[in-house]
Amino acid sequence: MNTVVCLKQVPDTETLIKIAGTGIATDGIKWVISPYDEFAVEEALKMKEKMKAGNVTIVSLGPDRAIESIRTALAMGADTAVHVNDAAYYEKADPFATAAALAAAVKGLEYDAVFLGKQAMDDDSGQVPAMLGELLGIPVVTQVIKIEVADDKSKASVTREVEGGHALLDVSLPAVFSAQKGLNEPRYASLPGIMKAKKKPVDVKKAADLGVSDGPKTVVKELSLPPARQAGRIIQGDDAKAKAAALAKALHDEVKII
Amino acid sequence: MHGPQAEISREIFWNIVGPGFPVEQVLLYILVVGAILLFVRGLVKSGFVTRLKVAFEATGSDVERVNDPWSRLWYTLVDIFAHRKILKEPYQGAFHFFIFYGFLALLITTIIVFLQADVIWPIWRVWFMKDGFYLGLSLFADIFGLLAIIGVLMALARRYFFKPKWLDEKGEDNVILWYILAILVTGFIIEALRIQATEVNPASPMNPYIWFSPVGRTVAFIFAGMSEVALRDTHKVLWWVHVLGALGFIIYIAYSKLIHILMTPVNIFLRPDTDQPPIRTMPPEMFETAESFGIHNVEEFSWKDFLDNEACMRCGRCVEVCPAFNTDKPLLPRDVIQDIRSYVNQKAQIALDPNGTYQVLADDQYTGPALIGDGISKDTIWACTTCMGCVDACPAYILQFPKLIDLRRYLVMMESDFPAEVLDVFKGMENNSNPWGIGAHTRADWAKGLDVPIMAEKGEAEYLFYVGCAGAFDDLNKKVAISLVKLFKLAGLDFAILGTEEGCCGDSAKKIGNEYLYQALATANIEVFKSYNVKKIITLCPHGYNTLKHDYKELGGNFQVFHYTEILDTLIKKGKIQLKHPIENLGTITLHDSCYLGRYNKIYDQPRTLLKALKSGSLVEMEDHHAKSFCCGAGGGRMWMEETLGTRINQKRTQEALDAGAKTVCTACPFCYTMISDGIKELELEDKLQAIDIAQLVVRAAGLDDKIPKAAESGEPKQEEATE
Numbered sequence: 001m002n003t004v005v006c007l008k009q010v011p012d013t014e015t016l017i018k019i020a021g022t023g024i025a026t027d028g029i030k031w032v033i034s035p036y037d038e039f040a041v042e043e044a045l046k047m048k049e050k051m052k053a054g055n056v057t058i059v060s061l062g063p064d065r066a067i068e069s070i071r072t073a074l075a076m077g078a079d080t081a082v083h084v085n086d087a088a089y090y091e092k093a094d095p096f097a098t099a100a101a102l103a104a105a106v107k108g109l110e111y112d113a114v115f116l117g118k119q120a121m122d123d124d125s126g127q128v129p130a131m132l133g134e135l136l137g138i139p140v141v142t143q144v145i146k147i148e149v150a151d152d153k154s155k156a157s158v159t160r161e162v163e164g165g166h167a168l169l170d171v172s173l174p175a176v177f178s179a180q181k182g183l184n185e186p187r188y189a190s191l192p193g194i195m196k197a198k199k200k201p202v203d204v205k206k207a208a209d210l211g212v213s214d215g216p217k218t219v220v221k222e223l224s225l226p227p228a229r230q231a232g233r234i235i236q237g238d239d240a241k242a243k244a245a246a247l248a249k250a251l252h253d254e255v256k257i258i
Numbered sequence: 259m260h261g262p263q264a265e266i267s268r269e270i271f272w273n274i275v276g277p278g279f280p281v282e283q284v285l286l287y288i289l290v291v292g293a294i295l296l297f298v299r300g301l302v303k304s305g306f307v308t309r310l311k312v313a314f315e316a317t318g319s320d321v322e323r324v325n326d327p328w329s330r331l332w333y334t335l336v337d338i339f340a341h342r343k344i345l346k347e348p349y350q351g352a353f354h355f356f357i358f359y360g361f362l363a364l365l366i367t368t369i370i371v372f373l374q375a376d377v378i379w380p381i382w383r384v385w386f387m388k389d390g391f392y393l394g395l396s397l398f399a400d401i402f403g404l405l406a407i408i409g410v411l412m413a414l415a416r417r418y419f420f421k422p423k424w425l426d427e428k429g430e431d432n433v434i435l436w437y438i439l440a441i442l443v444t445g446f447i448i449e450a451l452r453i454q455a456t457e458v459n460p461a462s463p464m465n466p467y468i469w470f471s472p473v474g475r476t477v478a479f480i481f482a483g484m485s486e487v488a489l490r491d492t493h494k495v496l497w498w499v500h501v502l503g504a505l506g507f508i509i510y511i512a513y514s515k516l517i518h519i520l521m522t523p524v525n526i527f528l529r530p531d532t533d534q535p536p537i538r539t540m541p542p543e544m545f546e547t548a549e550s551f552g553i554h555n556v557e558e559f560s561w562k563d564f565l566d567n568e569a570c571m572r573c574g575r576c577v578e579v580c581p582a583f584n585t586d587k588p589l590l591p592r593d594v595i596q597d598i599r600s601y602v603n604q605k606a607q608i609a610l611d612p613n614g615t616y617q618v619l620a621d622d623q624y625t626g627p628a629l630i631g632d633g634i635s636k637d638t639i640w641a642c643t644t645c646m647g648c649v650d651a652c653p654a655y656i657l658q659f660p661k662l663i664d665l666r667r668y669l670v671m672m673e674s675d676f677p678a679e680v681l682d683v684f685k686g687m688e689n690n691s692n693p694w695g696i697g698a699h700t701r702a703d704w705a706k707g708l709d710v711p712i713m714a715e716k717g718e719a720e721y722l723f724y725v726g727c728a729g730a731f732d733d734l735n736k737k738v739a740i741s742l743v744k745l746f747k748l749a750g751l752d753f754a755i756l757g758t759e760e761g762c763c764g765d766s767a768k769k770i771g772n773e774y775l776y777q778a779l780a781t782a783n784i785e786v787f788k789s790y791n792v793k794k795i796i797t798l799c800p801h802g803y804n805t806l807k808h809d810y811k812e813l814g815g816n817f818q819v820f821h822y823t824e825i826l827d828t829l830i831k832k833g834k835i836q837l838k839h840p841i842e843n844l845g846t847i848t849l850h851d852s853c854y855l856g857r858y859n860k861i862y863d864q865p866r867t868l869l870k871a872l873k874s875g876s877l878v879e880m881e882d883h884h885a886k887s888f889c890c891g892a893g894g895g896r897m898w899m900e901e902t903l904g905t906r907i908n909q910k911r912t913q914e915a916l917d918a919g920a921k922t923v924c925t926a927c928p929f930c931y932t933m934i935s936d937g938i939k940e941l942e943l944e945d946k947l948q949a950i951d952i953a954q955l956v957v958r959a960a961g962l963d964d965k966i967p968k969a970a971e972s973g974e975p976k977q978e979e980a981t982e
Binding site: 014163185191194 | 545549550551671672674675676679681684689690695697698699700774897
């Protein structure tokens with residue numbers, strides 16, 4: 001079974017984010033595979049191991065630095081990669097432009113399934129999986145926590161997370177699956193994996209090579225940090241009753257939720 | 259003729275060799291030669307030679323083993339004859355001492371008799387075994403023979419009446435003791451029979467000196483009523499029993515743990531001549547060229563690892579001290595060695611070709627039991643805290659736990675097979691250079707408002723204060739870091755911290771088996787240290803201390819490294835810090851020795867000196883202290899793993915502190931501090947016991963406090979999600 005995994009390189013989740021214009025300052029940032037995309041990589045690898053055949057191809061849109069994350073995925077066990085290395089395109093890319101570039105790259109490949117995270121950990125838009133499915137003209141199942149593919153690779157039984165429960169559905173293949181936490185536990189790349197990854201083929205392309213010209217459909221106007229979290233406060237009072245009253249007053253007057 | 263050639267002496271081979279051709283004597287020497295040949299055959303039959311063949315195929319790298327041979331020889335002799343390590347356990351040390359010296363004395367006596375009867379007399383016709391020398395020799399042999407009997411009885415009593423739970427038992431253990439006892443007892447009986455038949459007679463010239471064989475003489479009373487014929491017949495039979503028994507013993511050495519008589523001295527001579535129990539080095543260039551890392555095939559150990567297996571006599575001292583064993587985990591260091599030994603036997607059966615040549619089989623050719631899993635279980639491999647208790651206790655200088663690190667390395671680097679919770683630790687170290695995975699940019703947040711000099715601003719300083727991850731990120735241990743900088747400033751020490759340029763020391767990564775990650779972390783630190791021309795480093799954490807001081811040398815980082823207890827001790831002695839403020843409510847204090855300060859680096863005194871300098875509370879020792887200190891359970895990366903097997907190590911240690919009557923347990927290691935604090939909470943002992951780091955006490959005694967200034971508390975919210 002051949003699979004494609006789309007991954008995005010994002011700042012480590014612990015990074016101190018500093019705003020620079022309509023983007024973030026990138027100095028001193030440790031870049032990692034977006035955690036949901038890591039689930040996607042792991043799922044593709046598990047599927048390959050289970051079927052004992054097929055290739056896992058990584059597709060990523062990003063500048064030069066993205067190669068590090070691509071190599072990490074190759075070290076985990078992916079076979080080949082397409083790196084859409086186009087800093088100018090990437091700088092301006094919104095979810096649509098991203099999906100367009102990814103779709104163009106995926107189109108040239110042979111695949112039974114496309115995996116990617118349900119959203120990227122940096123901008124959290126969560127639109128790419130659906131757009132990608134649309135652009136590829138195949139079904140999309142989002143927030144997947146379990147996938148079982150039929151032996152003939154014609155369809156898959158999928159469990160997806162919905163509010164307060166699980167939905168079980170069948171989908172014909174090929175299809176796009178977006179990974180939710182709980183799908184699997186991503187593996188740690190072994191040292192031989194890391195060594196081998198250095199020699200695995202990575203196809204580097206520009207957006208123009210893929211014939212993608214559609215610009216972004218949205219533009220970021222402003223970016224701002226959330227207000228600093230306030231220190232907690234202990235409600236004072238002589239007894240439980242007084243404390244409860246003080247709490248109710250605070251919730252009503254200050255927080256305005258009751 | 260074998261005397262008596264003098265009146266005060268005895269006839270050698272009395273009642274055995276008659277006049278005329280000495281048939282029995284010749285027979286005896288044929289038997290001796292036969293016994294030696296059977297001993298050699300035994301080495302082959304018992305698998306000893308086969309195991310050595312495997313040792314010759316060993317490919318693992320090793321440390322220097324034969325440098326400075328004369329001092330090694332001297333060390334070995336002192337170890338053997340003074341029982342330097344053996345006597346650290348008084349009871350088993352004493353009985354080994356008695357048996358050892360009993361045997362040695364009897365061996366010397368036998369050699370003297372041999373020289374007299376078979377060399378000196380036949381060649382030169384000189385009889386030196388007479389008069390004072392003879393009497394002295396007789397007394398000497400009797401006393402030491404008795405000592406050996408006492409030793410054997412002590413050993414038997416331990417096996418039968420108060421067998422420690424860490425002592426294992428195989429058939430040979432009892433056989434050997436009863437066997438030795440039988441040889442010694444028959445020896446005394448034949449002596450007694452001879453005395454009864456000869457010296458007891460008042461006409462014998464030896465009669466006045468009869469008590470120079472005190473044991474033989476005493477035993478002879480039993481035979482007082484026997485006729486001379488009966489005495490002689492019994493003597494003749496028992497003499498042969500004794501001789502054949504003694505010769506059989508020589509053969510048995512090859513088949514049993516008695517081989518340690520030969521192999522342990524070899525192992526002592528070849529002991530690692532390093533400051534630390536050597537963990538196999540992995541040169542950085544290896545990561546570019548090698549195809550396999552760590553050990554999963556037994557031949558990947560070094561030849562010396564194979565000798566370790568042969569030198570082990572299963573005494574169990576390593577088991578007695580092992581924190582994993584003592585909390586019912588499936589790790590017994592002795593069994594690690596013994597299991598590797600049995601595994602070698604097992605594998606040899608498959609890997610020996612018909613010519614008896616050992617074939618090293620490639621992974622895809624070999625289908626027998628695996629070293630990891632079948633030979634040594636993964637639970638065993640992961641249970642070790644690297645406390646070094648086993649290595650320190652071993653009288654044969656066997657390296658038990660470093661072998662487990664080799665196996666961990668294979669599991670981690672080749673198979674990515676490690677306890678699930680370690681994944682986040684590795685990722686934390688990779689992405690944020692700390693095992694908690696907290697944002698690297700917050701590494702110096704603890705120092706906010708304290709006006710701590712930062713290397714990047716100061717340029718250079720006499721001392722680099724390497725805070726380490728715990729001091730920088732862990733709320734409990736930030737207080738230690740704060741205490742230390744306050745004390746350093748008070749003393750006017752020229753120091754600076756690296757702030758966010760500091761990285762994880764890598765100790766946990768190394769001991770978990772991720773040498774690749776360790777070297778990446780270590781190399782980054784060394785580069786930063788060198789960029790500020792750092793010469794001297796003070797560490798808060800003993801793990802950082804040990805790693806920076808010893809392990810970084812392998813990667814080209816040579817620094818003078820001090821643990822903070824050493825620095826505070828010096829500053830107080832110089833009068834730079836004065837402890838004038840008594841601390842209330844300390845009660846009885848006990849010190850928990852950190853493994854990495856104590857056993858690893860022999861720092862036992864400074865922490866105690868500091869505690870005494872407080873002039874508050876009174877100091878008691880726990881049952882296990884100094885070199886026998888019991889681990890807190892956090893070393894070897896265990897800090898980051900769940901403890902699902904057996905009971906909890908930290909609780910056992912906490913209980914020990916309580917049992918010692920302490921109200922305050924002092925630590926000088928962030929891991930220990932955390933583990934003991936948790937132990938107190940888990941056992942709900944908060945009202946009886948408190949844990950605190952020595953630095954926090956010193957800072958109070960100096961009239962300061964360990965409080966986090968307001969500036970550090972505000973700022974960013976705590977990022978506790980990071981560890982989920």
